[in-house]
Amino acid sequence: MKDRSVAGGGRLEGEVRVPGDKSVSHRALILGALAEGETAVEGLSSGADVASTRTCLEALGVEISGAAPTLRVRGRGLGGLRAPAKDLDAGNSGTTMRLLAGVVAGHGFASRFVGDESLTRRPMKRVAEPLRAMGATIGLTEGGTAPLTVSGGALKGIEYALPMASAQVKSAVLLAGLHASGRTTVVEPAATRDHTERMLAAFGVPVSARGLAVSVEGGSRLTATKVLIPGDPSSAAFWVVAATLAPGSELAVRGVGANPTRTGYLNVLARMGADIHREPVRGEGGESVEDLIVSCSELIGVNVAADEVPGLIDEVPILALAAALASGESRFNGLGELRHKESDRLMGIAALLTSFGASARVENDDLLITGVKTLKPAEVDSLGDHRLAMTGYIAGVLASGESGVLGASCAEISYPTFYDDFNARRCGA
Ligand code: S3P
Numbered sequence: 001m002k003d004r005s006v007a008g009g010g011r012l013e014g015e016v017r018v019p020g021d022k023s024v025s026h027r028a029l030i031l032g033a034l035a036e037g038e039t040a041v042e043g044l045s046s047g048a049d050v051a052s053t054r055t056c057l058e059a060l061g062v063e064i065s066g067a068a069p070t071l072r073v074r075g076r077g078l079g080g081l082r083a084p085a086k087d088l089d090a091g092n093s094g095t096t097m098r099l100l101a102g103v104v105a106g107h108g109f110a111s112r113f114v115g116d117e118s119l120t121r122r123p124m125k126r127v128a129e130p131l132r133a134m135g136a137t138i139g140l141t142e143g144g145t146a147p148l149t150v151s152g153g154a155l156k157g158i159e160y161a162l163p164m165a166s167a168q169v170k171s172a173v174l175l176a177g178l179h180a181s182g183r184t185t186v187v188e189p190a191a192t193r194d195h196t197e198r199m200l201a202a203f204g205v206p207v208s209a210r211g212l213a214v215s216v217e218g219g220s221r222l223t224a225t226k227v228l229i230p231g232d233p234s235s236a237a238f239w240v241v242a243a244t245l246a247p248g249s250e251l252a253v254r255g256v257g258a259n260p261t262r263t264g265y266l267n268v269l270a271r272m273g274a275d276i277h278r279e280p281v282r283g284e285g286g287e288s289v290e291d292l293i294v295s296c297s298e299l300i301g302v303n304v305a306a307d308e309v310p311g312l313i314d315e316v317p318i319l320a321l322a323a324a325l326a327s328g329e330s331r332f333n334g335l336g337e338l339r340h341k342e343s344d345r346l347m348g349i350a351a352l353l354t355s356f357g358a359s360a361r362v363e364n365d366d367l368l369i370t371g372v373k374t375l376k377p378a379e380v381d382s383l384g385d386h387r388l389a390m391t392g393y394i395a396g397v398l399a400s401g402e403s404g405v406l407g408a409s410c411a412e413i414s415y416p417t418f419y420d421d422f423n424a425r426r427c428g429a
Contacts, residue, residue, distance in 0.1 A: 001382070001384065001406075001407035001408070001409045001410055002407075002408060002409040003404060003405065003406045003407065003408055004393065004404065004405050004408035004409075004419060005396075005402060005403070005404045006393055006396035006397055006402070006403050006404070006405065007396075007401075007402050007403075007429060008375075008377060008396060008397060008398065008399040008400050008401055008402070008403065008429075009397070009400075009428070009429045010246065010397065010426045010427060010428045010429030011246045011247060011248035011249040011250075011296070011426070011427055011428055012239070012242055012243045012246055012249040012250075012251045012422075012425050012426060012427075013249065013250055013251065013425060013427050014251065014252070014425050015251070015252040015253075015254055016239055016251065016252070016253055016254070016421060016425055017231055017253075017254050017255055018231040018232050018235035018236050018239070018253065018256065018415070019045045019046050019047060019069075019231070019232055019235060019414070019415055019416070019417070020043040020044050020045040020046075020068070020069055020229035020230070020231065020232060021045065021195075021229055021230055021231065021232040021233070021234075021257045021287075022045045022047055022049055022050060022095070022232055022234070022235075022414050023095065023167070023193055023195050023232075024195050024199070024227075024229045024230070024257065024287060025041075025043075025044045025045035025047075025050040025053075025068075025229055026049070026050055026053045026093075026095045026096065026099060027099075027171070027195050027196055027199045028041045028044065028073075028199065028227040028229060029041070029044075029050070029053050029054055029057055029064070029073060030053065030057070030099055030100070030103060030175070031199050031200065031203050031222055032073030032075055032224065032227070033057045033060070033062040033073055033075060033076060033081070033103075034075060034076070034077070034078055034080075034103070034175075034178070034222050035073075035075035035077070035203055035222035035223060035224040035225075036075055036077045036221060036222065036223055036224060037075055037223060037224030038072055038073065038074050038075065038224050039072065039073045039075060039224040039225060039226070039227060040070075040072050040226045040227070041070070041071050041072070041073065041226075041227045041229065042069065042070055042226070042227070042228045042229065043069050043070075043228055043229035043230065043231075044068040044069045044070070044071060044229055045068060045069075045229070045232065045414065046068040046069065046416050046417070047412065047413055047414040047415060047416060048091060048092065048093075048412050048413050048416070049091065049092060049093035049095065049096065049413050049414060050068065050093075051068075051091075052089065052090050052091035052092070052093045052096045053090075053093065053095070053096045053099075053100070055089065056084075056088040056089070056090060056096060056100055056113075057073075057100075059084040059085070059086060059088055060081040060082060060084055060088070060100075060104070060111075061076060061080075061081055061082030062074065062075075062076060062081070069229075073224075075222070075224050077221070078178060078179065078219070078220075078221055078222065079106060079107060079179055081103070081104065081107050082109075083107075083109035083110070083111070084109075084111050087112050087113070087114045087147075088100065088104075088111055088112065088113045088114070089113075089114055089115065090113055090114070090115045090119060090146075091115060091116055091119065092115065092116050092118055092119055092342060092384075092410075092413050093115070093119065093413075094119060094122055094168060094341075094342075095168055097113050097115055097119060097124070097127075097146060097148060098124070098126075098127045098168040098169060098171070098172045099168060099171050099172055099175060099196075100113070101113065101124075101127050101128075101131060101138070101148060101150055101172055102127070102131065102171065102172030102173060102174070102175035102176040103175050103176070103179075104150050104152055105131045105134065105136035105138075105150050105152040105155060105176045105179070106152055106153070106155055106175075106176050106178065106179020106180065107152045107153060107179070108152060108153030108154070109151075109152070109153075110149065110150065110151045111149070111150050111152075112147055112148070112149045112150075113146055113147065113148040113149075113150070114146060114147050115146050117384075118342050118343065118384055118385075119146060120145055120146050120147075121145060122145065122146075122340055122341075123144055123145065123340055124140050124144060124145055124146055124148050125140060125144035126163070126164065126166065126169050127148075127168070127169050127172045128140055128144070128148070130158065130160045130169070130172070130173045130176075131150070131172065131173070131176055133158050133160065134155040134156060134157070134158050134173075134176055134177075134180055134184070135153075135154055135155045135156055135180075136150055136151065136152045136153075136155060136176070137149075137150070137151040137152075138150055152179075155176055155177075155179055155180035155181070155218075156180055156181050156182060157177055157180045157181060157182035157183045157184040157185075157217075157218055158173075158177075158180075158184055158185075159184075159185040159187070160173055160184075160185070160186050160187070161187045161189075162186060162187065162188050162189060163189070164189065164337060165188060165189050165190040165191075165192050165309075165310040165337070166192060166337070167192035167193040167194075167195070167196070167261075167310075170186045170188060170192060170196070170214070171195075171196040173186050174186060174196055174197070174200070174207075174214065174216050175196070177215075177216045177218060178200075178205070178216055178218065178219075178220055178222075179218065180218040181218050181219075182217075182218055183215050183216070183217055183218070184215065184216055184218065185213055185214070185215040186213070186214055186215075187212055187213045188212045188213075188214075189212070190212070190307055190309075190310045191212060191261060191310060191311070192261065192310045192311075193259065193261040193262055193310075194209075194214075194259070194261050195259070195261075195287070197209060197214055198259075198285075198286035198287060199227070199285070199286065200216065200222070201286060202225055202227070202285045202286050203222040203223055203224070203225055204221070204222060204223040204225075205220040205221075205222055206220060225285070226284075226285070227285050228283070228284040228285055229287075230255060230256060230257035230258075230283060230287050230288075230289045231253070231254070231255045231256040231257060231289075232256075232257065232414065232415075233256050233257045233258075233259075233262045233263060233265070233315075234262070234314040234315060234387075234414070235414060235415050235418075236253045236256040236292060237265050237314075237315040237318050237319075238318055238390050238391070238394060238415075238418070239251060239253045239292075239294070240253060240265075240266070240269065240274075240276060240292055240294050241269070241318045241319070241321060241322045241394065242394045242397065242398075242422075243294040243295070243296065244269065244274045244275070244276070244294055244296060244297060244299065244322065245296070245299075245321075245322065245325050245394075245398055246296060246397065246398060247296055248296060248428070249294070249295065249296040250294075250295050250296075251293075251294050251425065252291060252292070252293050252294075253291065253292040253294065254281075254291045255281065255289055255291065256289065256290055256291070256292055257283075257287055257288070257289060258278070258280065258283070258287075258288040258289055258290040259287055259288060260311075261310075261311055262311065263311070264308050264309075264310075264311030264312035264315070265312040265315035265318075265319055266278065266292075267308075268302055268304055268308070268312060268319055269299075269319070269322065271302050272299040272300055272301070272302045272322060272323075272326055273297055273298060273299050273300050274294070274297055274299060274322075275294065275295040275296070275297040276292055276293070276294050277292070277293040277294075278290050278291075278292060279291040279292075279293065298327070299322055299323075299325065299326035299327070299371075300326050300327050300328055301323060301326045301327065301328035301329045301330040301369075301371055302323065302326070302330050302331075303330070303331050303333070304319070304330075304331070304332040304333060305333055305334075306333040306334025307334075309332070309333070309334050309335060309337070313337060313338070314387060316332060316335060316338060316345070316349065316367075317345065317348075317349050317352075317387045317388055317391040318387070318390070318391050318394070319332070320332065320349045320353060320360065320367060320369060320391075321353065321391050321394060321395055321398075323369040323371060324353045324356070324358035324360065324369055324371060324372060324375070324395075325358075325371060325372065325373075325375070325398065326371040327371050328370075328371055329368065329369070329370055329371075330368070330369045330370075330371070331366060331367070331368050331369075332366060332367040332369075333365075333366050334365055334366070335365050335366065335367055336365035341385065341387075342383075342384065342385040342386065342387070342413070343383035343384060343385035343388060344383075345385060345387070345388065346362055346365070346367065347362060348383050348385060348388045349367065349388070349391070350362050350367065351380075351381075352380045352388060352391060352392055352395065353369065353395075355378035355379070355380050356375040356376060356377075356378045356380070356395045356399055356403075357372060357374075357375055357376035357378070357399075358370070358371070358372050358375065359372070374399070374400060375395055375398055375399035375400070376399060376400065376401070377396070377399045377400065377401035377402055377403040378395070378396075378399065378403050378404075379403065379404040379406065380392040380395070380403070380404070380405055380406065381405075381406045381407060382405055382406060382407040382408060382410055383407070384407055384410050385410065386410045386411050386412070386413035386414050386415070387414075389405055389407065389408045389409075389410050389411045390411050390415065390418055392405040392408070393405050393408060393411075393418075393419065393422070394422075397422075397426070397429075
């Protein structure tokens with residue numbers, strides 16, 4: 001992984017578009033593969049995680065032509081995937097491994113998923129348990145991690161109360177449920193991103209949702225469609241916070257997904273006093289879209305409640321940076337799930353902010369931050385975590401002097417052009 005140095009100073013100006021939503025992109029490829037007919041995808045994420053899903057699907061016999069952002073998926077129909085001749089390599093991508101585990105659980109062949117060092121540390125029991133309850137045979141290490149083996153077929157529908165708020169596990173169970181007999185219902189402890197449900201509906205599958213319960217019927221066929229993927233709000237968040245904090249900035253982030261299960265970070269920034277104008281634009285395929293017009297403003301500390309966290313889970317690193325430069329105290333409650341991301345992101349955020357001279361500490365699963373007026377330059381480690389890499393880079397831009405991010409190139413997981421795009425919009429540095 002390459003390192004990067006960054007000189008502090010400057011403002012952001014002009015307009016930007018971010019890569020296609022990573023979560024929606026995975027689902028477009030997967031549902032396209034399960035559908036009857038050819039699915040045309042526009043706006044697919046150019047990140048390495050989505051490329052991992054493509055590679056795994058190709059190993060499962062799916063023909064995909066073109067390259068991000070525009071490609072076509074030739075569907076194999078429900079239950080039509082082929083036994084893979086080799087391991088399915090999910091790389092760094094938890095979404096790839098967990099969602100596809102649900103899919104292959106519905107097929108009568110054996111598969112083995114592997115991943116990189118970070119993914120091999122992440123918990124997979126959460127997906128193994130419901131899939132076993134549906135009738136699949138799942139193998140994991142003693143520690144409950146990958147390599148993950150699946151021998152599937154002949155599943156039965158279940159009603160499953162999710163022990164944690166995880167859209168990946170919810171989606172894995174629903175995708176297995178399509179291949180099961182009878183009805184499969186997932187009950188969430190808190191609402192998580194609902195892209196799978198929305199996209200299933202766009203592919204013609206009836207999905208019933210009642211409060212926090214969502215159900216699908218086994219055997220529901222998917223019909224290929226055109227999928228237009230909006231810009232990723234999790235990538236937009238880096239720009240929104242950077243433009244809010246860099247003095248003199250005026251920036252428009254165009255064509256960003258506005259699904260309310262993803263925009264919790266904008267609510268938090270609004271409470272902090274950020275100047276963000278949200279302008280709805282036309283979306284398609286069940287996902288709403290907006291432009292975000294951001295002007296620099298002073299921020300105040302904020303309290304983020306535990307029940308807000310699933311709606312901003314991937315934005316906590318950059319929101320924490322905003323809190324580090326806000327006046328007063330901020331508290332983020334109930335961040336335990338961050339320990340299971342691409343790194344122990346909770347400890348990673350606290351270490352990163354502390355290196356830049358902010359006061360940040362972890363108390364149980366909560367993060368407490370006391371804002372400072374200015375950041376001092378620092379050398380920070382991305383821990384191989386794309387969201388920490390980009391947060392560290394922006395902290396470097398906001399600090400006085402020369403900073404560095406070790407392992408900065410892992411930004412390619414979700415945002416390969418991030419550093420170039422950022423410097424192209426940066427003036428007066
Ligand atoms: C995702 C769900 C979230 C999120 C991840 C993408 C998805 O993970 O953090 O970046 O696409 O379903 P969890 O389901 O583990 O919370």
